[in-house]
Amino acid sequence: MAPLRIRSVLISESVDPCCKQILEENGIRVTEKHNMKKEDLVAEIKDYDGLVVRSATKVTADIIDGAGNLKIIGRAGTGVDNVDVDAATKKGIIVMNTPSGNTISAAELTCTLLMSLSRHVPQAVMSMKAGNWDRKKFMGSELYGKVLGILGLGRIGKEVATRMQSFGMRTIGYDPITPPEVSATWGVEQMSLEELWPQCDYITVHTPLMPSTTGLLGDATFAKCKKGVRVVNCARGGIIDEAALLRALESGQCGGAGLDVFIEEPPADRSLVNHPNVISCPHLGASTREAQARCGQDIALQIVDMVRGKSLVGAVNAQVLASTFSQESHQWIKLGEAIGAVLQSCTNSKQPLSQVQITTQGDCLKTSTGYMTSAVMVGLLSHKSSGCPNLVNALTLAKESGIMVNQNHDQSERIACEVEISANGPSYKATGSVLGGVPVLMELSGSVFRQPVSLAGNLLFFKATAGPQLLPSLAGLLATAGVEMESFSAPTARTGDLWFCAGVTSPLEDLGALKPLVKEAAQITI
Secondary structure, X not given: OOOOOOOEEEEOOOOOHHHHHHHHHOOOEEEEOOOOOHHHHHHHHHHOOEEEXXXXXXXXXXXXXXXXXXXXXXXXXXXXXXXXXXXXXXOOOEEEEOOOOOHHHHHHHHHHHHHHHHHOHHHHHHHHHOOOOOOOOOOOOOOOOOEEEEEOOOHHHHHHHHHHHOOXXXXXXXXXXXXXXXXXXXXXXXXXXXXXXXXXXXXXXOOOOXXXXXXXXXXXXXXHOOOOXXXXXXXXXXXXXXXXXXXXXXXXXXXXXXXXXXXXXXXXXOHHHHOOOEEEOOOXXXXXXXXXXXXXXXXXXXXXXXXXXXXXXXXXXXHHHHHOOOHHHHHHHHHHHHHHHHHHHXXXXXXXXXXXXXXEEOHHHOOOHHHHHHHHHHHHHOOOOOOOOOOOOHHHHHHHOOOEEEEEEEOOOOOEEEEEEEOOOOEEEEEEEEEOOEEXXXXXXXXXXXXEEEOOOEEEEEEEEOOOOHHHHHHHHHHHOOOOEEEEEOEOOOOOEEEEEEEEOOOOXXXXXXXXXXXXXXXXXX
C-alpha cells in the first residue's frame, strides 16, 4: 500500500497524552477538542486527515459525508459501535481500532464480577456500611469445580479462561471463528450452544454486538440453562436481552448478573441496576490507567506505521490492505489500476459495465487476488461519477453500480493478472504483468503484443486492420492533429483487425480524427 498522507489529526475525547506525543513526534499536527456537539464536529472535521475517538463520540454517516479530507478514523479501544463503518468504507476511509489495548483490563473486570457474584461482595459491603452484620444473608459458593461457559473465544475470552482455571473452574465455550484445536491449547473445550447452556454454572459473553449476537441470552436460552445460572456481560449492551434477564432474575432461573454494559448508557430504566442480585458498573471494562495508556499508544503507533507504509494493524474495514506493505505489492497494485484504466477507456461512452472477472496467475500472486481485484476496480471506476474509488471502497462502489465482480487464482507458470469485462454486450480482455519493476500490458482482447507495452505516459490504443501502410498513415493523422508518436507496439499477428498501441506526446483532442483508419480507439494517461 502506498503510504497515506496524514498531516493533521483531531482527537475528540480524552485519550492518554502519549497519543498526541507520538503523533507529533512523527510530524503529524494534533488538535484536541473534547465534548463537541455533533454540529461542532461536523464543522471541525473538514480540516483534518484523521480522527481519534474513544466510545463517546458518535461518528455518524452525516459527519463522515461532510469530512472532505478524512482518511482514517482511529478508535482508541476495541469496539467500533460508535462509528458508521459502512459509511466510512463507502467514502474510502479506513476505520481502525486497538484490538488488544484493553484486553487485560476487560478480562480482569470480568473475573472480578464472577468472584463478586459467587460471594455477594458488593452487597455485603453496602450492608456493612449500613451498620449491619448479616453473615447468613450473604452465604456464597465456591468457584472451585464449577463450570464457566465463555461465549466468544477471542483475546478477552482467552484471558478470562486462563485466569478462572486457576480457581479450579472447568471452562467450556463457543466461538464460530476460533478453531476448537486452538482453544483446546488454553484449556477451553468448544461445543455447540445447545450443548453448552445446560452445563454452565456461570456464563460470560465476549462477542461483538451484531445481529447474530443481539439477544444471545434471552428467554429461550435462559430456559435451557441450569436454574440459578449466573451471567456476566463486560462486552456490549444488548448481547443479553435485558428484559429477559430481569424475568429470569425474578423467577430465580438466573441467580445473579454482573453487568458493566447496557443497551442504553446510562440506563434510564433502573430495574436491573436496582435488583438485589445484580452487580453493575458504569462501563469500566477499559477504565484502567494501563489500558488507556496502551490504547492511546497503540492507536498512535498504528497510524504512524500506516503513514510510513510499514504495516496496517487493527483495520476493521480494510483487511485487503494488510498485505500491501511491500515494494513488490505496490508495483502490482499500479498494474491492476492501469489495466482497469485501459479497459475503462475501451468502454468509455459505451454501455455501462455489468461484469468483471479478475484472475491472478502464478504462485507468487496466490495471496494477492484480494488487493489486485480492488486495484483493478479502482482503475475501472476512477472516471465514473460515483465516489472517489480507492482500495478501501472500490468493491463497495462496484456493488452499488450493479457490477458483478468475480475473482479467482490460476496456478499457472505465467505470473500475470488477467481481466475480462462485459459491458452489457461488448467484452474486452487485458493481461498484464510486472517486468523489471515496471507494469506492462501483454495482451488486449486477443492481440498479443510483440513487446509488452509499458503502462506509463500517454497511450493511444486502437483497433485497425493490419497492413504496411498503417504506421505511416497513423503518424500522418497524428501529425495533422499536432501530436507526435514516441513509440509503437504491434501485435504478433500480422493480418485481420487487431489492437495496437502508440505512445504519444500528448492526448489526442478528438479521437474521431483517426477515422476511417481505425475501427475503435481509446486513450489514457498513466
